[in-house]
Amino acid sequence: MEPTLDNYALSCELLGHSMDVRTVAAGPSSAEGQAILSGSRDKSVKLWKPIGNEYVESLTMQDHKNFISYICFLPAEQWICTASNDATICIYKKDGYVPILTLKGHGSTVCTLAAALKPRSLISGSWDMTARVWSVDESGNVSSVELKGHEAAVWAVATLVTQQKYVTGGADKSIYYWNEKGEKLRLLKGHTDCVRGLLSLPGNMLLSCGNDAVIRYWNDDGECVRQLSGHTNYIYGMAANIALSEHVVVSCGEDSSLRMWNVITGQQLGAPILHPAISVWSVTCLTNGDIVTGCSDGVIRVFSQVPERQASEGVRKAFTLAVSARAADMNQEIGGIKKTELPGPEALLTNGTREGQTKMIRQPDGAVKCYSWELGQWNLVGDIVGASGGTQTSSGKKLFEGKEYDFVFDVDISDTEPPIKLPYNRGEDPWHVAQSFIHRNGLPQAYLDQVANFIVKNSEGSTIVATSTSSGYQDPFTGGSRYVPGSSNTTVQSGANVDPFTGSSSYSTRASDGGNSAAQSRVNVSFVRGNDKPFPVNSYRTFDTCDAAKVLEKMKEFNNKLSISDGKVSDEVLNTVVKLAEPTPEVNLEALEALVLLLKWPSNMLFPVLDILRLAVRHEAIFSMLQNGHNIMKIILPQLSGAAANQLMVLRCLANVLTHNTGRQQIETQLPEIIDLVMGIRAGSVNLQIAVATFYLNATISQTLGVTKPAVCHVVTTGIVELLKWASDLEACYRSMQSIGNLTTTPCGQETIAQVVSVDYVMDKLRDLTNTPQSENFAKVNILGQALLASF
Template sequence: MSDYKLSASLAEHEDDVRGVVFPNSHLIVSASRDATTRVWKLLSQKPPKYDCTISTHGSSFINAITYLPPTKSYPEGLVISGGKDSIIETRQPGKPPEDNAEALLLGHAHNVCALDINPRDGLIVSGSWDGTGRLWKIGKWDCEAVLEAHGGSVWAVLAYDSDTIITGCADKLIRLFTPSGKLLHTIKGSADVVRALCRVPSDHPSKADFASAGNDGVIRLWKLDGRQVGELHGHESFIYSLVDSPNGELISSGEDRTVRIWRGSECVQTITHPAISVWGVAVCPDNGDIVSGASDRIVRVFSRDSDRQAAPEAIQAFDESVKSSSIPQQQVGNGNINKEKLPGPEFLEQKSGTKEGQVVMIQESNGSVSAHQWSQGAGRWMNVGTVVDAAGSSGKKTHHRGKDYDYVFDVDIEDGKPPLKLPYNLSQNPYEAATKFIQDNELPMSYLDQVANFITSNTQGATLGQPSQPEPAAADPWGSGRYVPGENQSSTAAAPTPTTSSRSQVLPQKSYLSIKTANLRTIKKKIEELNQQLIAEGSKDISLTPSMLSTLSEMLPPLEASLANTTPRSNPSLESGVGLVLTIIARWPPSHVLPALDLLRLLTASTPAAATYLSPTGENLTDILSTSGVFSDQDRPNNIMLATRAFSNLFETPAGRTLADNNFERIHGLIKDATVPSTSNGNSNNNRNLSIAVATLYVNYAVLLTSEPHSSMPSSIDRGLALGDDLTKLVRTSADSEAVYRALVALGTLLGLGEEVKMAANEIFDAEGALKKAEQAVKEPRVKTVAGEIRALLASAKGL
């Protein structure tokens, strides 16, 4: 069988191409960190030429993509994408991006990093950084089931058949579920994070059912019962994508710049790219052609059929671009290269490679080092680039564990212990370095965003020799994201501190926490879509008028500016917007108010007008939320979560703190009835974001109650006792690390109210039992640290 050669290079994206789909021989769909999905339609075969149209244009990275083939309801099929804003968008490919999507699937609380589809059963499967997989019914667009029990981010999902959904997780485990969400089986055996899953062709000699791959660079072949029946070795770094081919082969791509084709247990071809990462690969079911998406922003098509290959000069240009690319030294030879011992160019004529994809380094006559890769098909060594020191480095190196690095940062994680060392080379992807640091030190993946962002912000101005876009301060090659329904926002009470500064105790918490990140454009679009739905359903009497829609549009610019603290918080458009949003919440059915609650959450953090608003009948924000039914609808925990966040964000303004203070009993009653588990059943709410929202609200109340002059008021003691009871229950019943940590911070801060609260924690709330339960459920240094501080405070009340 002949080798794949370049068919087309499609260069329209403006940032890394993160995902690709190849539904048929005339259509390619790609997703990018430039916040677009693009549809590529084949115009001519000789030479291959494609027309590009933008299908989706958002404001956040798009990291995952899949495609529904044409159906009676959707004759063009559907492009299904997800990413940093946590929304899954379904869109007909022929519609312009400014038109409404078919549906926005809301439910994930973090970056959507994996998507797959079972067209026969009409199911979409998604995986997210929020630690869950979700199943969505096409047409209904509701979440049919949540796949839980994961110990980290769900990086890969596979709709294997009508009875089985498979997930790959950051906790190194593979799980099999039924479509109802029941966990069938957990497969151990992966040595590292599982990032990719695919079916194995039925005629594969291993007789495996499916394959997995991930950070250890190994492709593993599995039976559904969990038996491993094979391993494929060849990749030299993370494997990001894995697909099966109609001709019985497997195709993979990864951080070692390659796409690899596997026949049986052997790699039969290696396609090196002039990029740092090959994020995604897909195969055309019609003809076996391959499409890849890479960090150099280019979508590339490869074919074995000479009739579908590019002109010879285009193929030669591709080969030259690979040859002229720079390979950071740290990516080859474990970073240790002794130039004096490298062979010269004559080696390439004298020795053949022993396997496809084998790499050797050659010292050229000018003293440079070049990398050459053995091509089994061509029977020769292929020049794949020049090996360089950490590109962009000043030449100054820091020694760590026997190796030289451009940077070695100190990261403070636990009080009283030396800082952990975070080594980093400019040749690395910040998230690759952060991931390895987290795994080496057995830290939770929830730290990943802040560690990676710390690397980026402290290496600004240092760039790679290979042309590429510098990482923005919040960039995430694998995505991390927000919007509805919620996020796990980093805060002073919820993340490690990568710094060389001195450590300090966690307790008491002194600052208020808020969650203000959102995609305003998407929220606005969703409100407009729901408004049109109300009109279509005959509920025009409660729909928004053109004037109201204008108010919505006028509110967004000052709201965005206020969230960024670039304008005063008092603004007529914001004041009008508060009234509009509360009107929607009061009048619209519960199924439609989610985006309005999200806007309210942002408004309470941005303007005092939210706290001072009074309706024509004299109702304030608390009155409206109380009578709206939001907190009584247990079937919609995301509505409760966003309303709770709205209360929590009140603490951002003096007027908001006054409203929260004056309405404590009412707010506390709403939250307790809707969310706090009872001691009789011992069950916690299974919506982690709701638990985090409640804990965040209680942190803010704890800060308020322990500040002057509140701390000396008798009412503060009573309120502290009420919150302390709730918090110990939350700590005992939640297994979510962020919810537990914030609840402990709130509880420990409330102990500052005095001996009465400390005695109650010891004798009534069984705080010690709650601390033990938390340490058993969440094995993180930060939980152990704050639990130790709480024990010291409780011991003082016992006179110990």
């Protein structure tokens, strides 16, 4: 009797990864059974060992710097091989905690692996459009042969042992055969979209699958003798279930399904098993016939046809209900957000809380549109488009030139030319991406800042810039990898600090929260080619991101060193205060009183408290209560003459306070005093330089958006010039020049600048910057400086 997927039922669910499980593989065997390997976007690899009918997490490996894309187990060597978005391959011995080897050579994401023809060797495929055959000798020396010929990312590799050949499949829709020397032997054409998976079968047969939702069966002569159709979206992977038959294969994909096939007859064996997740990223089969899947919901699932290994009726029923609920939710969601939870047009009657804030609005006809708060009114940005179906344009996954991206924007450069594709991944530096975009499309260099800000705005909540991820970094205030008062040298926005590309413990600054980040990636917006004037800059820069858990840990550490007379409080009080760091905190009088109490701590213990304060004062109501009730400005301003950590946090407070009307009014009344204190800072870290520059930039933005005051222009210009005398960081200098440029757009600002800043001074500063270690990023500062010179 032919096996069928109808006989399979859920055996167990393995929970442990915090993000998508991108890859699963059959692991080493023991007397208890065969282990399971899994890799995730959370950058970890886990080994799950069988205990009876369950699996327990026995080992976690976290040596990659970015998400795990593929796992391969080599039984003869007992090697666990892992591939990653960080362009490396790590090799572990079974039960080893650290890699015995790290293979480097690919120029981009390594997305697939397989055992090679010889012992101690493997083949890999990469987004860099190449495959490599790696060999490791007994002494640990590594050599590789490059397979070069694809015109796009190499998504799949396989080894044909009996033919002594390799096979690769790529985003160029092509399949190539190679010999051991790396010479191209054969080209197979047939797929109409990216080839995502390859599987070698007995008799030199080959299976391929891809984004065209078709599995192709190729014979020894390179002819496609059969197509297996049934999936309704991208097919990500296949696995042979040898325990059932050498002709039985399972597959998985973007249609949330696991399917079983007889590749000889082309028949689908039984009904597909649907999952309560959008993407079933990976599938593997164990020697006992059980099937394992890894999904976008972070869960590993094991299915078995043996009744004794199947889950209880209650667990299986819960799984079925979860599948049904997911199917129902998908019909009511757009970009992962339920339409029924979105506000209607009446929400546009309420003013925005900050420049650049966005709202998704449900229309009476069921459509969803995005609006942005700009210059005192809600402006339509575009339609929000959902993700469903089996094509690249309608799938939940974004591809550009065969590579996956979190966002692929359609950028309209003019009314007479078609949109240009702008790909972007979470964690990339928007300015680096913008520079590549400009070079690729032959656009003027003057567009750099505008394109970068376009990326920041339309991927809000997702862009992260981490300038130092080295494990050897030692902070001068706290040391090690513990909580530090700022770890990024930019104020480009960060997400929830759990991004798969940059890591869960990053601590960076960001621009203001725009709300519905999931939907922003699907907004159809325009970039106006002719609008290349860099001034005025009128979007406030804010410092929003905070790892509250680490801040709380540091506060507890300091609190435990204090006596009651020195200001020691209970942990409950600390927990209350930390809640003020939330994006929309409750206006809790007890929490505010406790915060003021903590601000009386010794100066060397103050920076985590100031870190909470700079988040709390973003909210106008909280700042107003703190200022009116406790004169918070009087409390914090003396710290500008204190320790560098406290200076940093106070400057971030001041920058955030300038984003609302009450804060601007208060700072303006004390501006000469504040700038006098700021000008006393003549050296500092990159973070400190950027904090000073951002304070000045926000101060000038308030002048361009309101009534310009000569006294304010003069004192701010003087402060900016003093900063430029010692600042060395390009981003700080860039924001300083943006500040001067802002003032040139105001009548009294032009007169003031003419008195304080000279053309020669700006030229000298630009010349100095070209000699900095960051000179590879000099372009955007240089372009802005030239525009500034033209405005004098």
